[in-house]
Amino acid sequence: MAVDEPTAHDARPDPAGPGARRRRRRRRGGGRAPGDPRNIGWLYVLPGLAFYVLFTLAPLLHTVYYSLFDWDGLTGKTWVGLANYSEALRDEVLRDAFVHSAILIVYYAVFPVIIGLLLTAALTRTVIRGFRFFRTTLFLPQLIAGVVIAQAWTWIYASDGPLNRALELVGLGSLVRPWLGDFTWALPSIGAIGSWVTFGLCMVLFIAGVQKIPTSLYDAARVDGAGPVREFFAVTLPGLRDEILVAFVLTTINALRSFDIVYNTTAGGPGGETLVPSMYMYQNAFLYNRVGYAAAIATVLAIAIFALAAIVLRIGSRDERA
Amino acid sequence: MTAGRLERVGTYVVLCTFAVLALYPVLSILFLALHRKTDLVTGFAFPTRIDLSSFEAAWSEGNFATGFKSSFIVAATVTVVSAILSIGTGYAFGTMRFTGDRIVFPIILLGIIFPYEATVIPLYYDFQDVPILHWHLLNTYWALILPQIGQSIAFGTFWMRAFFRSTPRSLIEAARIDGATSFGVLWRVLLPQAWPAVLTMSLLVFTYTWNEFLLALVLVSGSESHQTAPLGLSFFAGAARAGDPTKVAAAAVLVALPILVVYLFLQRHFVRGMLAGALKE
Numbered sequence: 002m003a004v005d006e007p008t009a010h011d012a013r014p015d016p017a018g019p020g021a022r023r024r025r026r027r028r029r030g031g032g033r034a035p036g037d038p039r040n041i042g043w044l045y046v047l048p049g050l051a052f053y054v055l056f057t058l059a060p061l062l063h064t065v066y067y068s069l070f071d072w073d074g075l076t077g078k079t080w081v082g083l084a085n086y087s088e089a090l091r092d093e094v095l096r097d098a099f100v101h102s103a104i105l106i107v108y109y110a111v112f113p114v115i116i117g118l119l120l121t122a123a124l125t126r127t128v129i130r131g132f133r134f135f136r137t138t139l140f141l142p143q144l145i146a147g148v149v150i151a152q153a154w155t156w157i158y159a160s161d162g163p164l165n166r167a168l169e170l171v172g173l174g175s176l177v178r179p180w181l182g183d184f185t186w187a188l189p190s191i192g193a194i195g196s197w198v199t200f201g202l203c204m205v206l207f208i209a210g211v212q213k214i215p216t217s218l219y220d221a222a223r224v225d226g227a228g229p230v231r232e233f234f235a236v237t238l239p240g241l242r243d244e245i246l247v248a249f250v251l252t253t254i255n256a257l258r259s260f261d262i263v264y265n266t267t268a269g270g271p272g273g274e275t276l277v278p279s280m281y282m283y284q285n286a287f288l289y290n291r292v293g294y295a296a297a298i299a300t301v302l303a304i305a306i307f308a309l310a311a312i313v314l315r316i317g318s319r320d321e322r323a
Numbered sequence: 324m325t326a327g328r329l330e331r332v333g334t335y336v337v338l339c340t341f342a343v344l345a346l347y348p349v350l351s352i353l354f355l356a357l358h359r360k361t362d363l364v365t366g367f368a369f370p371t372r373i374d375l376s377s378f379e380a381a382w383s384e385g386n387f388a389t390g391f392k393s394s395f396i397v398a399a400t401v402t403v404v405s406a407i408l409s410i411g412t413g414y415a416f417g418t419m420r421f422t423g424d425r426i427v428f429p430i431i432l433l434g435i436i437f438p439y440e441a442t443v444i445p446l447y448y449d450f451q452d453v454p455i456l457h458w459h460l461l462n463t464y465w466a467l468i469l470p471q472i473g474q475s476i477a478f479g480t481f482w483m484r485a486f487f488r489s490t491p492r493s494l495i496e497a498a499r500i501d502g503a504t505s506f507g508v509l510w511r512v513l514l515p516q517a518w519p520a521v522l523t524m525s526l527l528v529f530t531y532t533w534n535e536f537l538l539a540l541v542l543v544s545g546s547e548s549h550q551t552a553p554l555g556l557s558f559f560a561g562a563a564r565a566g567d568p569t570k571v572a573a574a575a576v577l578v579a580l581p582i583l584v585v586y587l588f589l590q591r592h593f594v595r596g597m598l599a600g601a602l603k604e
Contacts, residue, residue, distance in 0.1 A: 039419045042420070044415075045415035045419075046411065046421075046427065049412040049476045052405075052408060053434060053473050053477065056473030057439065057474055063442075064441050064444055120337060123337055124338070136590075140597075141345055142348075144593065145534070145582070146534035146536070146578060147553075148560075149352075152352060152556070153348040153575065154348060155564070156572060159568070161366065166367060205598065258438060265536075265560065282440065283537075286443075286444050286447075287447075292448075299440065302438060303438040306438040
């Protein structure tokens with residue numbers, strides 16, 4: 002691009018060739034980003050892009066590279082090709098970890114979205130006064146560090162903590178147990194923490210979304226004699242399509258990435274019942290000195306996250322066309 | 324009572340129930356923290372008097388003066404640097420077209436759903452001895468600052484781009500006709516009205532950086548003087564919970580406090596950033 006020097010009138014031909022601009026325009030369906038072609042844009046993009054590439058993209062590729070070796074992190078690496086991946090496929094501990102993640106998705110994503118939708122349905126029919134107060138409160142869990150949340154819930158679930166005390170008070174003393182130490186209940190207990198963190202986000206997201214749905218649609222539904230249920234399915238649910246999609250993507254990824262809360266409540270225990278892939282990756286890399294295998298787990302986790310996000314977004318865009 | 328009235332009451336009952344649910348875990352740990360070990364608290368632990376001795380003990384025994392200093396240095400640096408960089412990237416993607424912009428922007432956007440957990444292993448080994456430069460960054464603030472700047476670029480770019488796209492084109496064009504350079508347009512025309520957007524972005528980046536745990540665990544746990552507040556809390560909880568849960572509770576409240584105070588005053592910014600940021604595209 003030797004001739005790419007700014008001319009006095011800034012009306013130089015598109016560097017990608019005369020047809021390029023037309024092609025791009027057609028691909029974008031007529032709309033194009035505002036602004037004229039100015040390669041000076043690179044000057045503004047490069048510093049930020051450099052940090053992003055050096056400290057996130059490159060390490061991810063580096064992880065993939067490590068995953069092809071047998072390495073204890075200290076002595077020399079031994080090339081093993083895809084052996085770490087075939088081990089990952091056979092590893093029942095890893096399979097269980099992904100099953101635990103799938104169960105956590107139900108708690109982190111499905112429950113909060115359903116709860117959020119039900120509440121939104123209940124709330125759409127009236128104007129809420131003091132919405133700002135409720136929004137502030139419901140959003141609060143989003144901003145608290147995972148380590149702090151873990152401490153708060155460790156106390157709630159403790160043998161002599163508030164949850165067991167409450168159960169005794171209502172006559173359910175037979176259910177009292179150390180929740181996070183119980184083989185059956187540890188994972189659902191962690192899941193409930195995830196539900197607590199995300200339900201407020203879903204609710205606020207949906208309530209804000211409902212307020213953007215034109216009231217004329219509700220009026221029309223009521224004129225047609227639609228009850229609350231039909232109104233919900235005919236007006237509210239389609240109107241919240243974007244919000245539901247975003248909520249699912251964010252919460253599902255949170256579930257798959259969960260590390261802070263697991264590490265600081267059960268550390269994967271008891272007996273591996275709450276082990277999740279990120280925790281297992283951490284153990285292999287920094288406790289068992291199996292760096293290559295840990296890198297393979299990290300790669301599989303990354304692929305799972307990208308794939309899930311792609312699937313949810315794909316489903317979303319198909320709905321749009323329908 | 325009319326049906327409408329009933330519905331209204333029901334609405335508030337539902338909202339209040341869930342507001343209490345959202346608030347209770349936070350309150351319960353605060354209640355616990357307001358006791359001292361000898362109170363032998365169990366159950367709901369409603370405080371009968373305000374006793375701050377657990378806070379004092381946690382602060383000194385958990386070495387939180389160091390933790391807060393580290394967290395503050397890291398979070399402030401990441402926030403300022405990533406804000407400057409994101410203003411640049413957002414300005415370019417929001418107001419200019421240049422070769423390759425349609426390829427690079429989606430790659431940056433990928434950072435919003437990026438599995439950062441999958442990057443800690445090479446970061447750990449590369450920071451021990453940085454390739455080519457041979458710097459030793461492990462157990463320094465840089466080990467936390469550099470990756471988190473990289474992680475903040477995605478949201479920052481996305482957020483600032485949306486802002487710059489929403490400013491009227493005529494403003495930029497008028498400045499250009501007056502002979503302003505691209506930097507002049509940014510500095511004198513766009514930035515003066517961008518501060519609310521920059522503030523929102525900075526608050527979120529600061530919060531995420533303050534709360535971060537895995538990077539700190541992997542990259543600075545070898546140096547006590549560089550431990551962040553959440554990492555210090557994790558270690559302190561591991562060591563002290565069995566002996567004195569009130570102290571651990573006090574430490575947890577301390578770590579959450581700076582963000583909560585800022586949130587109370589600027590909650591509109593947080594909510595707007597997290598909702599609109601998620602929905603704009």
